Amino acid sequence: xxxxxxxxxxxxLIVAILTLTACGSSTKTQQPQGDKTYTLKIHMVINEQxxxxxxxxxxxxxxxxxxxxxxxxxxxxxxxxxxxxxxxxQAMMGGNVAVNSDAGRLGVWVPEIGILLAxxxxxxxxxxxxxxxxxxxxxxxxxxxxxKGLTVLSFNYYTGSRNLVTKKPINGPEDLDGLKIRTPGAxxxxxxxxxxxxxxxxxxxxxxxPAFEQGVIDGAEAQxxxxxxxxxxxxxxxxxxxxxxxxxxCLVVGTKWFEQLPKxxxxxxxxxxxxxxxxxxxxxxxxxxELEAKMAAAGAVIKEIDTKPFKQKTEAVYTKLNYQExxxxxxxxxxx
Numbered sequence: 001x002x003x004x005x006x007x008x009x010x011x012x013l014i015v016a017i018l019t020l021t022a023c024g025s026s027t028k029t030q031q032p033q034g035d036k037t038y039t040l041k042i043h044m045v046i047n048e049q050x051x052x053x054x055x056x057x058x059x060x061x062x063x064x065x066x067x068x069x070x071x072x073x074x075x076x077x078x079x080x081x082x083x084x085x086x087x088x089x090q091a092m093m094g095g096n097v098a099v100n101s102d103a104g105r106l107g108v109w110v111p112e113i114g115i116l117l118a119x120x121x122x123x124x125x126x127x128x129x130x131x132x133x134x135x136x137x138x139x140x141x142x143x144x145x146x147x148k149g150l151t152v153l154s155f156n157y158y159t160g161s162r163n164l165v166t167k168k169p170i171n172g173p174e175d176l177d178g179l180k181i182r183t184p185g186a187x188x189x190x191x192x193x194x195x196x197x198x199x200x201x202x203x204x205x206x207x208x209x210p211a212f213e214q215g216v217i218d219g220a221e222a223q224x225x226x227x228x229x230x231x232x233x234x235x236x237x238x239x240x241x242x243x244x245x246x247x248x249x250c251l252v253v254g255t256k257w258f259e260q261l262p263k264x265x266x267x268x269x270x271x272x273x274x275x276x277x278x279x280x281x282x283x284x285x286x287x288x289x290e291l292e293a294k295m296a297a298a299g300a301v302i303k304e305i306d307t308k309p310f311k312q313k314t315e316a317v318y319t320k321l322n323y324q325e326x327x328x329x330x331x332x333x334x335x336x
Contacts, residue, residue, distance in 0.1 A: 038261060039072045040253065040269075043087045044100035045079040045205045047229045051287065052100060052157055052249055053077050055280030059251070062272035071265055079206050091254035092149045098253040100157070104186025106252070109148045113140045114188045115323050115330065116155070119195070119244045119314035120307075125158060125285065127334050132156050132248055133274075136333055151258045153270050155250040156277030158284055160223030161243035165232050167218055170240040171305060173197040173313050182208050182220040191321060192244060193221065195314045205230070212236055223247050224291050225284065233300035239292075241304050244314060251276075 040063075042056055053075065060073035081087055087099045107114025115121065116137070122128045131137060132155040141152040164170055166179065176197035183189045183200040193200040201217050205226070211217045212235040219236055220227075221244070227233060251273050258266060292302055318324055 037070050037072065038265070039074060039096055040098055040257075041074045041076055041081065041096060042098045042100065042251070043076050043079075043081040043084070045084070046077060046100070046226060048077050050077075050159075050225045050229050051280050051283040052159055052225075054283055055157055055276040056100070056251075058279045059272050059276035062275060063268060066268045066272070067265055071261070071269070079204075083204055088150065088252065091252065091257070094254055094256035096254075096257050098153075098251055100249055101252045102184075102186075102247060102249050103155075104184055104188050106144060106150070106152075106250070107186060107188060109150075110140050110144045111321075112326060113137075113144065114186065114321065115326050116248060117186070117188045117192075117245050118321070118323055118327070119192045119317055120311050121327075121330065122246060122334065125246075125281070128158070128246055128248060129156060129281070131330060131333065134333055136329065145255045149255040150252050151255045153251040153253060153273035154277045155248060156274060156281065157249040157251070158277075158281035159247045159249055160225055160284055160288070161241070162221045162223055162245040162247055163227075164238075164240040164242050165220045165222060165227055165236040166238045166240065167212075167236050169238050169301070169303070170242075172309050179218040180216075182211065182217045188317070188321060189245070191317045192314055195316045195320075196242075196244065196310055197313065208232065209235060221245075224288065224295070228291055228295055233295045233298060237300050239295065239300050239302045241302065242307055242310050244307075244310055249280075 044053065044056070046052055056075055060075060063071050063073050081097070084099055084101060084105060087097050088101065088105070090097050091099060103113045103116035107117070116132065122131065137155055141155070145151045164181070170176060173196055179198045180201045181193050181198040182203045183193050185202040190200040190202070203211055203217070208220050209230055209232060212220065212232065220232060222232065227239065233239065296302055318327055
């Protein structure tokens with residue numbers, strides 16, 4: 001009898017152990033580690049020759065290599081996915097899209113970010129690199145993530161100085177009187193163009209060439225790679241190097257999508273975006289003169305001018321957008 005009870009206990013113990021083992025195996029089978037894959041679609045309005053596109057190509061290679069293909073990156077240039085605003089909304093809702101964006105658009109939701117596009121904010125590329133990688137800018141982008149559900153991977157994609165592209169020569173602010181100049185819809189851009197003496201006309205970038213050609217606008221303001229890529233010099237041969245805005249782009253993803261990634265993948269995306277941004281900046285700087293030479297050979301008249309009158313005119317933008325105190329904070333960071 002005693003032996004029988006012991007035998008029963010042994011059998012029950014074995015059954016319990018086997019059940020626990022089976023449950024453990026079942027759990028592992030249901031949630032395999034490292035088998036899930038993700039796809040990120042990057043939207044941009046620029047073409048495949050632009051330094052920013054080449055930067056995102058580097059990002060794609062780096063991310064896919066470091067995640068062993070578990071995060072796949074797809075590039076969509078020339079605005080084929082739609083317009084920036086719609087794509088940003090998709091990202092906010094959790095879509096697997098990323099947008100090549102800028103401080104002007106993001107400044108609509110977190111006003112402080114907009115100062116990164118304020119006229120003549122910094123005096124050099126190294127100064128701006130220090131600013132866009134600073135804790136001050138990280139604080140603003142954290143606010144953006146918490147308030148609007150948009151995560152900025154990095155803000156260091158330099159695309160060049162914004163210059164005027166017009167049908168007639170520009171020597172000073174007085175020559176802009178009465179001219180309609182295409183600009184993005186962000187307040188900092190519109191106020192800058194107004195302060196310089198022109199009337200801003202908000203248009204999608206992809207509509208700029210036909211609007212120029214048809215006389216809807218008298219000019220545009222853009223960085224050289226964008227002017228060259230869109231062939232604006234064909235319809236506006238005068239490129240005046242005002243350098244009124246230093247355009248730094250950023251790679252923005254939806255916070256919901258980003259936070260579903262494993263932590264190690266999140267870190268990889270951030271690190272590879274920083275690397276790609278530095279690649280873009282170096283590519284832009286090294287190819288600037290060659291790009292201008294190509295446009296000049298095609299008939300563009302590229303002119304250096306005294307920018308002091310434009311700087312004086314655009315001081316009003318800081319007051320208009322309540323950036324005076326924020327500008328002091330930026331200057332302190334830069335040691336000015």
